[in-house]
Amino acid sequence: MNVIEKVEEPERVDAGLAEPLVSWPFFQLEFEKCIKCLQCVRICDEVQHREVYTVDESGYPVLVSGTNDFRDTDCNNCGQCVGVCPTGALVDLSDVGALPKNLRQKTTTTCGYCGVGCAIELETEMGKVVAVNPSSVSDANIGNLCVKGRFGMDFIHHKDRLTTPLMRRDGKDSPLEPATWDEAIAFTAKRLNEVKAEHGPHALAGLTSARATNEDNFVFQKMIRCAFATNNIDHCARLCHMASAVALKKAVGSSAPSASSPDVRMATAFIVCGSNTTVTHPVISSQVFKAKYESGAKVVVIDPRRIEMVDHADVWLRPKNGTNVAVLNGIARIILKEGLANDDFISERTENWQTYIKSLEKYTPDYVEEVSGVPKDRLREAALMYGKAERGMLLWGMGITQHLTGVDGALAMANLSLITGHVGRPGTGFIPLRGQSNVQGCSDMQGQHNNLPGYFDIKDPEDRALFEKAWGVPMPDNDYLTVVEMEEGACHGDIKAMFIMGENPMGSSPDISEVEQGLKKLDFFVVQDLFLSETAELADVVFPAASFAEKDGTFTNTERRVQLVRKAVEPPGEAKADWEIICEVSTAMGYPMSYNNAAEIMEEIASIVPSYAGIRHDRLDGSGLQWPCLDTDHPGTRFLYEDSFPTSSGKGLFHVVKQNDVGVDIPDDLYPLNLNSGRLLEHYHTGTMSRRSRGLHHMRPEGEVEVHPEDARRYDLEDGCMGRIVTKRGSVEVKILVTEKTPEGAIFYPFHFAEAPANRLIAGTFDKASQTPAYKRTAARLEPINA
C-alpha cells in the first residue's frame, strides 16, 4: 500500500523562550500563552485518567516525565487538552487552515471511524477540511474525542483518493485506466447482466460496507436483491460481531446492544470481557472511567492481555486464550450459589432456567481455575461485584466473538445479564462494542441470516410480500452466502461476479492468499472505494466514492443511535456518494432507482423498517434518535427490554453453553504459540484511511508483534529486531516488541498493515453458528531473522 511519508519534526532554533511541550505531530503547549488555568491537566486526569501532566512550582502544567516530549509519558494523543484550552496555549499542529478559526466554515457531523459515533465539527476552508473539533451536541461522546477522530481526518484529502472511475478495457490483463462515468457504468451493467444471463443470478454477490451510510447500504442491498436478484449479500459484521448477533437473537430476541452511553455512565459494575476498550473504543472507556471514578462503579476486566483497562480494573481475570466460556459460567455459578440470582426477574422474564442451572454445576471455582488459569478467589470477587451491583453492565468485543466458540461466549455473557436481571433498567444492560461507524446500521439495512432490511425474514411469505409490493419485483429466495463463503465460492467457480462497496477483504478476511485466488478468478469484479485498496487493485471496474465528509446520510452507532453525517466538502474529482453510483448501476442494469438526496432514501427506509419509522433527517440534530423510533413524534429508545423481550414467548432464554476449545489450530510442538490478532489505537480496519493520516501514520508506521519476555528469550528475539511469524498458512516479517502485556505462550499482532498482513497467517476456521472467523486463535511460531 502506498502510505504517506513520515513527516519529520522541524528543528527548533533557540529563541530564548521556554521550550514548548510537544506531541509531534499532533499538538504542543506554548507557555507564553498559558494562563495556568490547568484545564488541560484536569481533563487528562479526570476524564482520560492518564498520567501525563503535573503542575510545577510556579503553577504551570508540565509533563510527569520532566521532559518536553509527550512521548515520554502515558499520553495517547487524544487531544482532549487541546479542546479544553481557553486560550491558544495548546496549539493543534494538525490544523492546516490559514483563516482564523472563527472565520472558517463549520459542519457538525458524525465521526467516520469506530462505532461510538462521536459528534465532531469539521472546520473547512476553501473546500478542504483543515481541522477537527469535538462537538458536545451528542450524548454519544459528550464532547470527548480520541486521536483518530481529532487528528486522523487528513485521509479525506490524501493524494491517493480515487477521482475518476477506472476500468480494464481489454480484459483481465489490461491496465486499470481512467474512464468516464457513462462508460464505466454502462460497462459494469452490461458485464453484470451478461454473467447473470449466463450463470444465473446467484453467481453474483455483493459486499456492502459498515463504513458507508444507512442510505448507501439500503440502496446497495436493494440493487443486489432487485437488480442482481439474489440474496448473496453480506458485510464485515460477519467477521466481528456476527457471533454476538446470533447469540443475542437466540437469548433475547434481537441482535442489538441493549444499552447506551448514558447507561454506561450510570452503571455501578462492569464486566469488560475481550474488549481492549481504551484502544478500540476510547470514548466509551472514558465513560466507564466516569462511572468508576465519579460514582465508584466497580470494573471487572477479563482479558488474557494486560491491556490498559486492567490498570482501571478492580479485578482482572486473565484466562488462557479460548477459555471465556468456562470463566463466565464460573461467574454465573458463584452468583447462583451466593444467592445473588435475581429470582423475580428469572421467574417473570426468563425461560429454561432449570436446564441452565444444571449445566453450571460442572463449573466449580476449582474446575474453572484448572481450565482457565483464573484463581478461584479472583473469580469469586468478580462474580460478587457484578452479582451484588445495583446496575450491572456488560461490555464485550472481539475477544468474545473471534473464537471457534464465539456464539457460546456471547451466550454466556447474555446468561449473566439474565441471571442478575441487569437488563431493561437505566444503567444496566449489555453492549457488544461495534467496531465501525455504521456496522449496526449496515446490519439494520441489509440484514443478515436471510433477513431483509429491518430484520424481516426473507423466507417468510408475509415479509417477502411486503417488499415485493414496495419494490415491484419478486424477492429472491436463495440461501445467502457469507463473506467467506462468497470468497470460497469465487475460488470454486460458483460465484462469477462480485460488487464490493467500501470493503477490503484483501486485508480483513482470514487467509488472504485464498481470497486473492478467488477474486482473481471472477469473471467480473467491481470495487467502489475511496482508495485503490489491495482489493480494488484486483477489480475490473473501480468506482471513486465520496468519503463521509463529502456526503449526507446517517450512521447508526453501537447504541442504536442514528446520527447525521453531513456534507462538509465536495468529493475529489468526479467521485460521488455511494448511493448515487449504486442507483446509476442499478438503473443501467434494468432496475431503475433514483433519489434526489439521502433524506429521501431515509424516508423510504422509514416506510419499510418499523424501528426506523420515525426517523427523518430533519429530526436528527443534536443527539440523533435511537431506534426503535416508531413514528415521527417518537423520542427514540435509550435502552431496550424494559417490559419484555422480542422472543416468541416474550421472555429471555437461558442457554446451556459448554467450555469447548478443541480446534484445528491449537498450539503444538511445531507451532507452540497462540497468535492473537487485533487492533491498535492509532489505526482502523485495514489502514486504508488511518494509514493515510499524517499523524496516525507517524505514531504507528509499522506493525509490531508483541512477545512476552520469556518467549523472547526462548526464541532468541530482541526488542526492536526483526522476526518472522510463521503459521500453517504463511509467514510475515515484523518488528519484535517485547512486553509483558501479552501472556507467555501467546503473541499479539495487529491486522492493519497491508505490507505484512496478519490475515496471511490466519486460518479460515470459524465459529459454526455465526461463521465468525477465529482471529484470536492461530497456532504460530516466531523465528529471529538473522541480518
Next chain:
Amino acid sequence: MHDDQVGAKSTRNAGTDPSHAGLAEAGLEPCRLKIDGKTVVAMPGETILSAAKRAGIDIPDMCADPRMKPTGECELCNVAVAGQTDHVKACMTRAEEGMSIETENSKLKSMRKDRLNTYLSDHNAYCQPPCTAACPAGIDIAGYIDLILQKDYAGSTALIKEMLPLPGVLGRVCPRPCEDPCRRIQIDEKPVAICALKRFAADKAAESGKPTQPEPKPDTGKRVAVVGAGPTGLSAAYYLALQGHKVTLLESEKKAGGMLRFGIPPYRLPNSVLDQEINDILSLGVELKTDQKMGRDYQIETLKADGFDAVYLSIGAMAAKPARIPGDDADGVMSAIKFLADVNWDETVEIGDRVIVIGGGFTAADAVRTARRVGASDVTMMYRRTRKEMSAAAHEIHECDVEGITLDLLTAPVSVKVENGRVVGLTSQRMELGEPDDSGRRRPVPIEGSEYFTAADTILLAIGQDVDVAALKEGDLGLDKRWGTIEVDEATMMTNLSGVFSGGDCVTGAATVVEGVGAGRLGAFAINAYLNGADEAGIAAAIVQHKPKFFDIGAKAKSNAPLTEMPVLDGDGRLTAFDNAGHGGDVDNDPAFAEVETGFSEEEAQREAGRCLMCRCQAAGVCDLQRLSIEYGAGTKEYLGKEAWK
C-alpha cells in the same frame, strides 16, 4: 416476523443524561429561580451556571466544563444572589427554589476585569501577526505564506484575493508597509519578503490557470456605477460583483488601470500582468465603459436617473501639483505624471540628454528611471531632504544608483532658467535639516547664499498630486475646501449625496496603491450594506476596522535562512539597453522597459516562506480570554475583534 417488536413493547424516552447536568442528584424536584429577572427552571441538583446556560443566559467562565468537577478557579462566574452579601461561584452553587440572581453589575464587572488582567499578566502572547495589522488591506499574510509552503499557490492567491483582487500587481508595486513590523526582524534583522512571496503565488496561480476567485452570489438586481477604474475602483467593482451586484466601471481613459497603467512604468509592472488581473475582475460580469468623462458624458446626478442604485467615486488624485517657481511654464518643464503617462501610452517623447526630476517619492523614482529608458543619459533626482526621508522605497533608490542616476539631495528649486522660451537649466538652493515637522520628518531649511545652477533639457516635477476637482465643481458634491478632496462621512464612506460613496486617493489625497485597494474593498462593503437597506450605523458596522496592538513574544524561528533577495536584471545589461534606447513608442516590446525584478524561483519562494515565524495565534477569534477581555475592557493593550476580519 421481524424482531423489532422489542421497540413496540418497551420504548423509553431518550431523556437527558442526569450525569451530564453537573451536580445532579436523584430524588430532588426541579426548582424555579430568577436569573437577571428571567424565570429559569433548574433540574434537580443543577448548578446556577448550568441552569443559566440552558436558559441562554451567558455567565462568563474560563474553567467550567461539564465533563469535570467544578473548581471555581477562574472566579469569573461569580454572581450576586439577592439577600447574600458575598458573591457565589455559579459553577459550584446549586440552584435553589426562589433564588434571585444577578449575573452582572458594576462590582462584578470590575471584579471580572481585575481577574482577567491577572490572567493577562501571564499571557505574553499575540492575537494576530503585525504584518496583517499593518496591511491597509488586512491580508492574512501568514495564511497565504502557509499555503505557499504547502505548494497550494492557487489557494494562496485565492486567500489574498479575499482582501485584494490584484495580487500580481501589488506583488510588484506595493510599498510593503507589512514588512516594517515583521517579527522576523527580531531574529535576523530582515523581514520576510512578504510582497515578493505574494507576487510568486499570484504568478504561479496565473501560470497554472487554476481558479482563484469565488463564484459571485446570485444577482441582486442592484446596479452600481464605479467612477474611475484605477486600483480603488477595480477593487470596489470586484467585491461588489462578488456580492451579486451589477457593476459598471466608468473610465475616462481608453483603458482601465488608472495610475497602475500610466503612472507605473512597465519595467516595474508589465502591462500583461495588469491586463490579466483586470480581465479576471471583468470576468465576474463587471461592465467596463472607457472614454467616459464626467461632465462630458455624464454627471453624478444623472447616474441615478440612469438606473444606478449607488455610485462609488474613485477618481484618484491625478493632477500634478505645480512647482510655483519662476519659469515653471517654460517649454521643457512638465509634470512627471504627464511624462510617465505619455511614455506608458506609447507616445514618443523628446526630453534631451539632461533631465532633472524634482521630488523624492515613487513618482520621482519612476520618472528618473523612465527617463533613462527613453534615452536621457544624464538624469538627476533632486530632493530637499536626505535618502532616509525619501518616500520612494529603499530598493527603488538602490535601483536608481544601479541605473546611473545622480541623486542631488538637500536641495530645493529656486527658478527655472529659460532661454527662447525653453528651459536650459535650474537654479537651486542647498538645504539643511531642521526640526521635525508634522509628518515626523525633519523639516528642510534653506542655507542662505547656497544657490547653484544645473543645466537641463527637461525638468520633470514630481512633488505631489491633487484631485482633479474641475469636473466635480459643477454639482452639489461636498468638497474639502482646504485639501480639495471629496468629503465623506468617515464612518460610512458616504458623501453628502445619498447613495454616493467615495474612497481612495480622491478622499485621502495621493496615497499608496494598497491603501487605495483597501478603500475600494471597504467601499464595496459599505455600498453592499446600503443596498441591503442598512442605516448609517449598519453601514458603519459593515466597515468598522479595529487596528489592534499586540501582545508580543520573542519570536521563534523554524528556519535559519537569511532573507532571499529579489533577483533583478543585471545592471550592466540594463545600462547597455539604455545606451540603445529610443524615445519610447512601444514600451511593451522595448528591451529597455523589460521588467527589472524577475521574481522568485520556486526554491527561493519555499526558502523565503520558511522564514515566516507564523506568529499568529491559532485561537484568535475563538479564544475565551480574548473574547472576555474585549467584553470587559481588560488589558492595557487592544485585541483584534472579529469585525476586522469581515
